[in-house]
Amino acid sequence: MKKRGRILRAIFRGIARVQESFEIHIGPIHARGAPAILVGVTGIVAAYGVAAMLARSAERLPETLHEARGLSESLRGARPPLNP
DSSP states (O other), X not given: OHHHHHHHHHHHHHHHHHHHHOEEEETTEEEESHHHHHHHHHHHHXXXXXXXXXXXTGXXXXXXXXXXXXXXXXXXXXXXXXXX
16 A cells, blocks of 8 residues: 555646646737646647537538638728629
């Protein structure tokens, strides 16, 4: 039983060292320790969600991009060429 306790303490000590040394700097956001780990996990989950959404709506993507381009042009004030 003592050996098991020593092993667990060693594992938790290692996890604590990794947690303290984990740092993320993204523009004005600086995180260290547990918050940095949470930011990293959140980024991974968000990327997975975006990839899943794109995979589900792949056949509609060209139409959506065309509409988004048209919306951005209309917001900028660019006028589309008139059809003859």
